[in-house]
Amino acid sequence: MESTFGLEIYASNKLFFSGRARSLTVPVEDGEKAFLAHHANLIAAIVPGEMRYEDADGNKMVVAVSSGFVEMINNRGKIFCLTVERPEEIDVRRAQEAKERAEEQLRQKQSIQEYRMSQLALARAMTRLRVTKEL
Amino acid sequence: MANAREIQSRIKSVQDTMKITNAMYMISSSKMKKAKKILEDTEPYFYNMQGAIARILRHVPDIQHPFFSVRHLVPTRERKTGIIVVTGDKGMAGAYNHNITKLTDEFMEKTPGYHRLYVLGMTGRQYYEKKNADVDGSFRYTVQKPTMHRARLISEEIVRAFLERELDEVHIVYTQMQNAAVMEAVDMQLLPLKKTSFSPFQIPVQAPQEEIEMYPSADVVLDTMIPNYLTGVIYGCLVEAYASENNARMTAMQASTDSAKKMLQELSIQYNRARQAAITQEITEVISGAKAQKRK
Numbered sequence: 001m002e003s004t005f006g007l008e009i010y011a012s013n014k015l016f017f018s019g020r021a022r023s024l025t026v027p028v029e030d031g032e033k034a035f036l037a038h039h040a041n042l043i044a045a046i047v048p049g050e051m052r053y054e055d056a057d058g059n060k061m062v063v064a065v066s067s068g069f070v071e072m073i074n075n076r077g078k079i080f081c082l083t084v085e086r087p088e089e090i091d092v093r094r095a096q097e098a099k100e101r102a103e104e105q106l107r108q109k110q111s112i113q114e115y116r117m118s119q120l121a122l123a124r125a126m127t128r129l130r131v132t133k134e135l
Numbered sequence: 136m137a138n139a140r141e142i143q144s145r146i147k148s149v150q151d152t153m154k155i156t157n158a159m160y161m162i163s164s165s166k167m168k169k170a171k172k173i174l175e176d177t178e179p180y181f182y183n184m185q186g187a188i189a190r191i192l193r194h195v196p197d198i199q200h201p202f203f204s205v206r207h208l209v210p211t212r213e214r215k216t217g218i219i220v221v222t223g224d225k226g227m228a229g230a231y232n233h234n235i236t237k238l239t240d241e242f243m244e245k246t247p248g249y250h251r252l253y254v255l256g257m258t259g260r261q262y263y264e265k266k267n268a269d270v271d272g273s274f275r276y277t278v279q280k281p282t283m284h285r286a287r288l289i290s291e292e293i294v295r296a297f298l299e300r301e302l303d304e305v306h307i308v309y310t311q312m313q314n315a316a317v318m319e320a321v322d323m324q325l326l327p328l329k330k331t332s333f334s335p336f337q338i339p340v341q342a343p344q345e346e347i348e349m350y351p352s353a354d355v356v357l358d359t360m361i362p363n364y365l366t367g368v369i370y371g372c373l374v375e376a377y378a379s380e381n382n383a384r385m386t387a388m389q390a391s392t393d394s395a396k397k398m399l400q401e402l403s404i405q406y407n408r409a410r411q412a413a414i415t416q417e418i419t420e421v422i423s424g425a426k427a428q429k430r431k
Contacts, residue, residue: 010180044350045359
């Protein structure tokens, strides 16, 4: 039995990846979730973080994702995230600035909504920085 | 008939105006091409996302979620409707802005209750502020160069207002581009989501229902999915409106360039006539002067 599954990764501005994959690891609320071929049907919410996948030729890819979800149905995986970025696409300085800005905002008194927005912005910035570190 | 100099200055002014309209035509055509490209890029995400939500709803038919609640208990007279109105930042685009405001006005007349407007674009804002409608003051976004970030801010705001019951319904009025020639102002309901709009055809009873696990739970999945979906929808609407605006401007500017050309042609005929008449008159004067001299 072949041990790959169909994988499509959709970012809001493009079809990021489409093809066969061997494994997929996505960030979820309580850590990470890994998928191999013939995983049970599942839909999971993705939180901003680092996503890894290995395509059919064994190339390992690390990308930064923002919030979205993954659906794994009948050995076909589809990922929908607002942004999916390769490490080389990320502007490190911009991410650094965004991180500092978010930290600054978190230190101030805010409404709960503003607090959550800054928290999410911080999560996105930190993911971007982490992914680029291995470059 | 006007004299030659007057006609000449008129020709000059028409030529200057034509330069402007021609430049605007070229700018808006390049902007429209860019917008169309962006629109094509977002389409796969958008349609597949819609399909995925439809699938979830099909497999979990009796789902209860705040985003789907129609709020029957709120009487129609007291319903609070939020309308996102997407207009342009400036005119010179034919009937583009007018169509949007007309549709919005009609919609507000048709539905009873309280309306709150979230206006995008300067022309719409000025129009509704003059009419003393309830325009959300903090909602100041431009429609130029739509970005995901802006769409996210807008959707966060309306989701918050909807969940905190400041609004019972949210609509968006924008211009849809059916093809290069046909554009239409449309009104779309964003919230509450209609389950039927996701699955257009009935599912046969015997269809095998697959078991799909939702992780961590169906509610949490929908909680992240639906705001994302709305962001996508709003982004799509913004991009489409932007493309339509530039398309409308392109057509309007082409029409005015054409009519400027026509005017120039007529004016140049008039100018030549006036010039010739002047020459003829001068010759007659010279000849009659010469004749008078000869007779002396």
